Amino acid sequence: xxxxxxxxxxxxxxxxxxxxxxxxxxxxxxxxxxxxxxxxxxxxxxxxxxxxxxxxxxxxxxxxxxxxxxxxxxxxxxxxxxxxxxxxxxxxxxxxxxxxxxxxxxxxxxxxxxxxxxxxxxxxxxxxxxxxxxxxxxxxxxxxxxxxxxxxxxxxxxxxxxxxxxxxxxxxxxxxxxxxxxxxxxxxxxxxxxxxxxxxxxxxxxxxxxxxxxxxxxxxxxxxxxxxxxxxxxxxxxxxxxxxxxxxxxxxxxxxxxxxxxxxxxxx
Amino acid sequence: xxxxxxxxxxxxxxxxxxxxxxxxxxxxxxxxxxxxxxxxxxxxxxxxxxxxxxxxxxxxxxxxxxxxxxxxxxxxxxxxxxxxxxxxxxxxxxxxxxxxxxxxxxxxxxxxxxxxxxxxxxxxxxxxxxxxxxxxxxxxxxxxxxxxxxxxxxxxxxxxxxxxxxxxxxxxxxxxxxxxxxxxxxxxxxxxxxxxxxxxxxxxxxxxxxxxxxxxxxxxxxxxxxxxxxxxxxxxxxxxxxxxxxxxxxxxxxx
Numbered sequence: 001x002x003x004x005x006x007x008x009x010x011x012x013x014x015x016x017x018x019x020x021x022x023x024x025x026x027x028x029x030x031x032x033x034x035x036x037x038x039x040x041x042x043x044x045x046x047x048x049x050x051x052x053x054x055x056x057x058x059x060x061x062x063x064x065x066x067x068x069x070x071x072x073x074x075x076x077x078x079x080x081x082x083x084x085x086x087x088x089x090x091x092x093x094x095x096x097x098x099x100x101x102x103x104x105x106x107x108x109x110x111x112x113x114x115x116x117x118x119x120x121x122x123x124x125x126x127x128x129x130x131x132x133x134x135x136x137x138x139x140x141x142x143x144x145x146x147x148x149x150x151x152x153x154x155x156x157x158x159x160x161x162x163x164x165x166x167x168x169x170x171x172x173x174x175x176x177x178x179x180x181x182x183x184x185x186x187x188x189x190x191x192x193x194x195x196x197x198x199x200x201x202x203x204x205x206x207x208x209x210x211x212x213x214x215x216x217x218x219x220x221x222x223x224x225x226x227x228x229x230x231x232x233x234x235x236x237x238x239x240x241x242x243x244x245x246x247x248x249x250x251x252x253x254x255x256x257x258x259x260x261x262x263x264x265x266x267x268x
Numbered sequence: 269x270x271x272x273x274x275x276x277x278x279x280x281x282x283x284x285x286x287x288x289x290x291x292x293x294x295x296x297x298x299x300x301x302x303x304x305x306x307x308x309x310x311x312x313x314x315x316x317x318x319x320x321x322x323x324x325x326x327x328x329x330x331x332x333x334x335x336x337x338x339x340x341x342x343x344x345x346x347x348x349x350x351x352x353x354x355x356x357x358x359x360x361x362x363x364x365x366x367x368x369x370x371x372x373x374x375x376x377x378x379x380x381x382x383x384x385x386x387x388x389x390x391x392x393x394x395x396x397x398x399x400x401x402x403x404x405x406x407x408x409x410x411x412x413x414x415x416x417x418x419x420x421x422x423x424x425x426x427x428x429x430x431x432x433x434x435x436x437x438x439x440x441x442x443x444x445x446x447x448x449x450x451x452x453x454x455x456x457x458x459x460x461x462x463x464x465x466x467x468x469x470x471x472x473x474x475x476x477x478x479x480x481x482x483x484x485x486x487x488x489x490x491x492x493x494x495x496x497x498x499x500x501x502x503x504x505x506x507x508x509x510x511x512x513x514x515x516x517x518x519x520x521x522x523x
Contacts, residue, residue, distance in 0.1 A: 167356035170324060171370035171421055172346040181369075185360045262360045262401055 028053050051232040056239075059232040068221075073240060075216040079134060080199070080206055080248075083141035087198060090146050091191060094153025099183060104154070111150065119144040119205040127213050137209040137217070144205030145198035152194025156187030189256075189263035196252050203245045218244075270337060270424040270457035272300040272323065277332035279318050284330060291482035292318045296332075298476060298485065300425075303455040307462055307472035309511065315483030316461045317429060323459060324350045324427050336424050346370055346421035353430045355410040357402040363389070363413050364398040370421035388416040391450060408439040415447070419454055428460040432467070444470050448495055465511045469504060470497055477514045487514055 035052035051059075063069035097104045097111075119140050130136035160183050168182045210219025218237050225233035256263070277296045282289040292315040300306045308316045321327040323334050325344035334341045336348055344350075349370070357366050364385055371381040389395060392412040402410055411431060418426060431447075432440040444467060451458065451471075462468055468475045472491055479486040489511060493503055 161356075163352055163354055163356045164358060166326060166344070166350070167352060167358075168369070168373075169326075169344040170346075170348075170350045171417070172349075172373035173369075174373075177373060182358065185358070188360075260360070262403065 049231055051235055055232050056235045060236045063236055072216055072218050072221040076206055076218045079137045079141060080202055083138040083202060084145060086142050087145035087149055090149035091153050094150045095157060098154040098157025099179060115147045120208050123209060123212060132213045136213045140209035141202040141206045145202040148197040148201055149194040153187060153191050156190030157183055160186040189260055192256050196249060199248055207241055270302045272425050272457055273335050274298040275333050277329040277334060280330045294482040294484050296485055300457055302457055304474060305451060305458045305472045306474045306476060307460045307468035308476050308478060309462060309468045310478035311480055312463060314478045314480050316478050320427055320429055320461050324348055346374060347424045349418045349421055349423040350427040351414050351418050351431050353433050355414045357410055357413055359402050362399050362401050363394060366413055367417045367420050370417060374421060384420050388420045392416040407435050408443050411443060425457045430462055465508055469507050
């Protein structure tokens with residue numbers, strides 16, 4: 001089996017020479033053409049539903065200048081952060097469940113019943129419980145984050161190499177030291193994976209929660225723009241949500257490489 | 269202080285009264301004097317690792333007793349520390365931190381920890397590698413770290429479970445020589461499990477041959493040769509033949 005010879009066909013050759021972002025640039029150009037040239041001529045109503053990228057860009061600049069985008073972004077980030085602090089309780093709980101069999105036996109059925117319920121399904125009940133506002137939003141985000149962190153922590157503990165635990169005991173470590181110095185450390189790369197997944201799921205849950213139960217935040221902003229048919233604001237909001245989600249994930253990956261240089265996935 | 273005595277030890281997995289019970293070791297008695305180097309030799313599955321695990325405190329004998337310096341072994345700890353075939357270094361700690369781990373568990377003050385670490389880094393020849401992580405080291409170097417880490421806690425008995433089995437033949441030979449050199453500088457009571465006749469003769473004062481399951485002490489062979497030992501010496505060759513016969517004789521009985 002050999003890879004196809006890139007020099008064989010002129011089309012393939014051209015493909016290999018293309019700069020990395022060529023497809024993306026092409027797509028944006030196509031979008032601009034459809035939204036500002038083709039659609040207004042064929043159907044002006046549809047044209048208002050599809051803002052061209054140039055308009056999205058000017059709207060973005062406006063929203064940043066007026067501070068509106070920053071305000072909503074900050075509100076969303078604050079909710080994500082508060083919910084994350086609460087969701088970190090999943091780490092000690094996961095350590096206990098992973099390490100002590102009886103605790104696992106008792107709690108695992110509860111986790112297995114609650115885990116498959118999508119965080120969004122909690123929205124109606126949580127609005128009744130907490131009303132509209134931060135607490136309700138944070139609760140939904142918390143649910144989105146909690147289970148990925150918990151499951152990954154339990155799994156990470158289960159995968160700790162038994163010989164490391166034996167070595168620690170053989171060097172005189174007691175139970176608490178074994179958990180703190182060996183089990184937690186060995187499970188940490190997997191816990192961080194859980195945190196990454198959790199922050200991602202939480203970010204998605206956040207936007208959904210804000211769509212229905214908030215008066216600030218990116219989710220609120222795009223839903224509010226819908227009621228006044230400002231599709232450009234909606235698109236700016238959507239791009240911001242995606243971009244910030246990406247940045248959070250990249251920051252976490254960067255932190256993992258810095259803080260856990262030993263973890264196998266980062267070895268190379 | 270480091271005299272290891274194993275008295276009438278049997279290990280049975282499962283209920284001893286039931287038919288499905290597996291007898292791993294039967295009535296093993298051994299006495300290893302302080303500072304002696306003892307090798308346990310036997311086929312795989314003869315219960316030699318089980319014996320080692322009981323001395324290390326990972327398992328309890330079903331009958332009999334293991335004691336070190338007159339005190340019964342009840343749990344793992346620095347008195348009877350173990351070196352593993354797979355090194356078992358903590359991957360998130362560098363060489364220095366790995367070596368200091370046991371000293372920290374002993375609650376030694378930092379200055380003493382650092383002094384001890386320097387001593388043992390020097391002893392095993394790891395100067396300049398203190399800040400390296402285990403994955404950056406070769407197999408032989410990793411086992412040096414494991415040896416330093418175990419010696420640093422000043423065990424009364426040092427246990428080794430096929431410590432060089434994962435190394436290539438050349439490194440293994442070099443590490444065996446190293447172990448002899450280190451042991452002569454720092455004589456400890458050592459119990460080493462191996463299935464290699466040459467390793468046993470090269471390293472030990474005393475070779476205990478275990479029979480196939482259920483493991484029993486088949487013979488104890490004293491190795492009276494001067495160290496370092498010459499593989500081509502007539503006495504060495506005779507010892508090798510004798511141990512081989514002890515092991516294969518057993519093999520024929522069973523097959």
